[in-house]
Amino acid sequence: MAFRTKNLFEKTTKLVRSYSSDKIYTHMSLTLNEQTGIATLELAKPPVNSMSFGFLSQLAAAVQQSEADKYKGLIITSRSSGVFSAGLDLKELHHPDSDRILNYLRRLQDVWFQLYDCSTPTAAVINGHSIAGGCLLALSCEYRVMVNSFKIGMNEALVGVPVSPMFIACMQSVIGQWEAEKALLVGRLFTSEEALGVGLVDEVVGGKSEGVCKAEGYLAGFREVSARARGLSKRYLRQEVVRDLVRRREEDVKKLVEIISSRGVQDSLGEHLERMKNKK
């Protein structure tokens, strides 16, 4: 089979360089199957694929690449066998520099808009725990296959930070208002099986390769469909959520910076980081 592993940054060097101070293409790899036209984006930032500034920049470049090259599909998964993504990098949020946190949250918004609103068909193979921002990443894709025995959800309530409008909108659009409210207000993490029950994921499988097959099956379903019509329909279906968040994006970012910088939230973040350190 003809596989081409693309160093994303060959084509997007300019973009990535202007976005990121991290070393080029260190946190993920993009592999295109030239026979199917489906690319796999494998997150590879040990130990937990936390979303640092550089990670978000590379994710943005990957999504941009899939749009520019008109991939038939994009599968997002993790190279780790235990963690899909632990979400936002807590070190970016703890004692942040005011300019950096502003730019970090703007970057997060940009990536989310790019992924959520992209016309490329997308699927997530969640082969490990998927927490908060990790859950957002999976929810922004169209289809989710989850490997059993892991946890997924938005735990902000337990971390002591508010769930931001972008995260809420995504959760609501997939599992509905009431289930989202019940989950988000207590920071519930669902097991794979519970996630299936509530509609947070579409399928549960025994392992990553089975998950990739299921995701490819979903994406192959569009073979006979006009890519242009499909892409436009997806945008129309998602436009209400996007429009609202675009309209209020600067207001949301500034408010969040204010909240994150507050003493109470910083104390909670510090305690959460301490708990993680002490769990060993």
Ligand SMILES: CCCCC/C=C\CCC/C=C/CC(=O)SCCNC(=O)CCNC(=O)[C@H](O)C(C)(C)COP(=O)(O)OP(=O)(O)OC[C@H]1O[C@@H](n2cnc3c(N)ncnc32)[C@H](O)[C@@H]1OP(=O)(O)O
């Ligand atoms: C308007 C636009 C705005 C958008 C909104 C923006 C902000 C809104 C406000 C804030 C919102 C935040 C959303 C988030 O995503 S916050 C992140 C929440 N995530 C977590 O709490 C995850 C915590 N991690 C875990 O539960 C576990 O690590 C695990 C993922 C289940 C994996 O467990 P395990 O395999 O046992 O690994 P360890 O726990 O031992 O961790 C290894 C290593 O990694 C460090 N680490 C874990 N998670 C993070 C993280 N999110 N960020 C940074 N670092 C992390 C952990 O401390 C260990 O480090 P050491 O080996 O050095 O001890």
